Amino acid sequence: MSLDFDAACADALRSNRVGNVLEQDISKVQATTLVDAAGVQEIDLITAGPPCQPFSKSANWRYGSPLGLHDPRSDTLRGLLRLVGEVLPRVVLIENVPGFGALGARGGIETIQGGVDKLNRRHGTKYRLTSALLDAADFGVPQHRRRLIMVLDRDGRTFSMPAATHGEAPLKRFTTAWDAIGDLENSRHDGSLEVRGRWADLLPSIPEGENYLWHTDRGGGVPLFGWRTRYWSFLLKLAKDRPSWTLPASPSQNTGPYHWKNRLLSIRELARLQSFPDTWKFSGDRSQQVRQIGNAVPPLLAEVLGLEIRRQLLGERVRMRTPKLLLEQGASSPPSERRRPVAKKYEALIGVHEPHPGHGRGPGARMRRDQRTPSSR
Numbered sequence: 001m002s003l004d005f006d007a008a009c010a011d012a013l014r015s016n017r018v019g020n021v022l023e024q025d026i027s028k029v030q031a032t033t034l035v036d037a038a039g040v041q042e043i044d045l046i047t048a049g050p051p052c053q054p055f056s057k058s059a060n061w062r063y064g065s066p067l068g069l070h071d072p073r074s075d076t077l078r079g080l081l082r083l084v085g086e087v088l089p090r091v092v093l094i095e096n097v098p099g100f101g102a103l104g105a106r107g108g109i110e111t112i113q114g115g116v117d118k119l120n121r122r123h124g125t126k127y128r129l130t131s132a133l134l135d136a137a138d139f140g141v142p143q144h145r146r147r148l149i150m151v152l153d154r155d156g157r158t159f160s161m162p163a164a165t166h167g168e169a170p171l172k173r174f175t176t177a178w179d180a181i182g183d184l185e186n187s188r189h190d191g192s193l194e195v196r197g198r199w200a201d202l203l204p205s206i207p208e209g210e211n212y213l214w215h216t217d218r219g220g221g222v223p224l225f226g227w228r229t230r231y232w233s234f235l236l237k238l239a240k241d242r243p244s245w246t247l248p249a250s251p252s253q254n255t256g257p258y259h260w261k262n263r264l265l266s267i268r269e270l271a272r273l274q275s276f277p278d279t280w281k282f283s284g285d286r287s288q289q290v291r292q293i294g295n296a297v298p299p300l301l302a303e304v305l306g307l308e309i310r311r312q313l314l315g316e317r318v319r320m321r322t323p324k325l326l327l328e329q330g331a332s333s334p335p336s337e338r339r340r341p342v343a344k345k346y347e348a349l350i351g352v353h354e355p356h357p358g359h360g361r362g363p364g365a366r367m368r369r370d371q372r373t374p375s376s377r
Helices: 007-015 031-038 057-063 072-087 107-124 179-183 200-205 269-271 286-295 299-312 345-348 363-373
Strands: 045-049 092-097 128-135 146-153
Touching: 007 286, 031 072, 045 072, 072 107, 092 299, 107 128, 107 146, 146 299, 179 269, 200 345, 269 286
Parallel strands: 045 092
Antiparallel strands: 092 146, 128 146
């Protein structure tokens, strides 16, 4: 069974017939409701992905530092701990961004460990937390996506994270963007995938696998921007011969990754890069579907973790050696697309641009300090 308070997400889950779907805020869900909906006497596994925005890198850019537990969206974490304490599942699997493990008292992992300690004292359980940073690309997902994986075992066992299967020799090579979406390259698309806005015509002058930094005094293009004065995914473009960069859930108009053909990625292409099977359905308009994909744990990584949990902690015999969602790797990718010259309308920007002065010293940080400083008048 599944739980989600977002109507479009819940509708997508129902469309894919994943079982009972509760469209409800976790803080309002009762343990009896959860057990009854699951139709079991004991719950073996709870998986959870609390909102990552309070702990993400984008919060660093926007607010100067992640808000952590001061962000109202982190209340779902407290709701999860309450539910775990009432249900006492055998195993809990939690996923979040790497920043979830930082921030000290404002961090998510500190909250989980504190909640587990209280839980063990109250119920006499032996919940043990095992955590590690995993990159989805190391397991065959055609996307570099580093996430903090946390596993709680009720019997106090340490979970051994799965070993990487893809990367440098002797492992299999990484699954590339071309492996995932090369066969969709020439699919017909309407104008909705056209890049618009001030910087749209600059995208063709950036090589595959590069971003706006190409057009700085440290890149190979022309100096249009200062070094690191923009967010890293600004005008970021896929490379055929590499995994994708991390797919965002709420991209801005100038946020990549973009297709190497200088357009937006289609929903099907985004889903492939996240390792969703082609049969999976998404609900709502484009922005809602992009959010569903970008917020998801790559299904292939979830499958790999699920198989290991079944083997190690739930005592099941699992004979399957190759995950069902693993993509086939094709032949070598074709050559990179030819770059075009910088459009004339951008030539007025060519010149000397100061680099970003460093963390906490940029214009955004100065503006935030000014807003916090009382006026002397």
